[in-house]
Amino acid sequence: MSQTAEVREEADAPEPVSKTSGLDRFFEITKRGSTVGREIRGGIVTFVTMAYIVILNPLILGGAADVEGHALEAAQIGAATGLTAGVMTILFGVFARLPFAIAAGLGINSFLAVSVVGQVTWQEAMGLVMINGIIIVLLGATGARTAIFKAVPQALKAAITVGIGLFIAFIGFVDSGFVNRTPGGPPVQLGDGGSITSVPTLIFLLGLIVIGILVARRVPGGILIGIVATTIIAIIVQAILKLGPSFKEPGGWHMTIPEIPGSLVTIPDFGLIGQFDLFGSFGRIGALSATMLVFTLVFSNFFDAMGTMTGLAKNAGLAAKDGTFPRLRSAFVVEGLGAVAGGATSTSSNTVYVDSASGIGEGARTGLASLTVGVLFLLSMFLTPLTLVVPIEVGSAALVVVGAMMMAQIREIRFDKFAVALPAFLTIVTMPLTYSIANGIGVGFISWALVNALSGRSRKVHWLMWLVAAGFALYFVRGPIESLLAG
Secondary structure (H helix, E strand, O other), X not given: OOHHHHHHHHHOOOOOOOOOOHHHHHHOOOOOOOOHHHHHHXXXXXXXXXXXXXXXXXXHHOOOOOOOOOOOOHHHHXXXXXXXXXXXXXXXXXXXXXXXXXXXXXXXXXXXXXXXXXXXXXXXXXXXXXXXXXXXXXXHHOOHHHHHHHHOOHXXXXXXXXXXXXXXXXXXXXXXXXXXXXXXXXXXXXXXXXXXXXXXXXXXXXXXXXXXXXXXXOOOOHHHHHHHHXXXXXXXXXXXXXXXXXXXXXXXXXXXXXXXXXXXXOOOOOOOOOXXXXXXXXHHHOHHHHHHHHHHHHHHHHHHHHHHXXXXXXXXXXXXXXXXXXXXXXXXXXXXXXXXXXXXXXXXXXEEOOOHHHHHHOOOOOHHHHHHHHHHHHHHOOOHHHHOOOOHHHHHHHHHHHHHHHXXXXXXXXXXXXXXXXXXXXXXXXXXXXXXXXXXXXXXXXXXXXXXXXXXXXXXXXXXXXXXXXXXXHHHOHHHHHXXXXX
């Protein structure tokens, strides 16, 4: 049982739903030691923690013009982001029946905005995203993705979980302003110039303390209570100090400003749906260059999602000893369909979100939590102003708490065996330091294969590990390869 499961075991134990209930049988709520109330509450926490994507995705995708000078409209991206996340998370909850939420992946949308649309149009870029998704669906449906998953050593699966815990904690530290870049010298520093100088970062620290105490005291709904309480304090502070966004004034809020909205309802614009060109990029930049872009998308999408689901399943106490979890193939297929849907709606590839760990920390164990998240995402299309109330600093506090919970998996790694310790260590530290789950998995795969094979333990390396390690080696040098192809 995971640490999170242990924390929740004694804390939140209302009467379970009847075992004769169709809802209970379908989602296995009682079987997984949960309740309807806990699942709904966990879904709310997950949504609150990741609702920022409805605002952030338009900022990332809408801020870049394509090769022909065209840009996507932010309002349309926001509406499509909520729609796609809602539909795909509901599908994931129904078919995979796991407490994981799906939304536009931040790594891939940034890659599209920075590296892809300078070469192709937005419609052609989304066509590449769809091809990437189709490939991932085929890998999932044929069992190839499951086979690769099972070939990963248990120590690396535990390391992936721990690495993700550090990664989401680091995301929380950075998004809250607790950790910042330095003008020169070390890559990161505490706050601004080595000091905490902003009120929003103090709100983050307050939220971290409040949520941490509630979870430590095993208060039912501790994470959600902490988020709501800290948000109310943030609203009061903002009403007094009138802080602006950090990009306009030092010491401001990093993303959303916690204010009571003047209006609650907006009408979504779905004009971007269906705006894709499946094969146009192959004609524009050539088959080799387009194929290389697809390769990059597939590797990032495939292994980011695989690593995220591994960590979330272990954190929820749903993983078996070999790291597999219920309805594995269904989860892989639906996640792949998220990429297809993201291309079709111009929202970028949609994938499983590591932020789902916040809802799992609140006790979510089944697809009913995902169903809750999905419905809230659909409502967010009409209630966009409400998604702006919770500041990212408060959500970041929840991420750090959950990251601490996920660290418990480190006890499964034999650090006294260096052939295990080095690949596990590299997996763990590479994720936060490179801001990528896929990079951590790739470094872990390559180092595991080489260290074990060259130290006389080649039997510990599955042939699929060699195949994937070779693919990652190509992935890591894709920059020079793309430059050669361009030349």
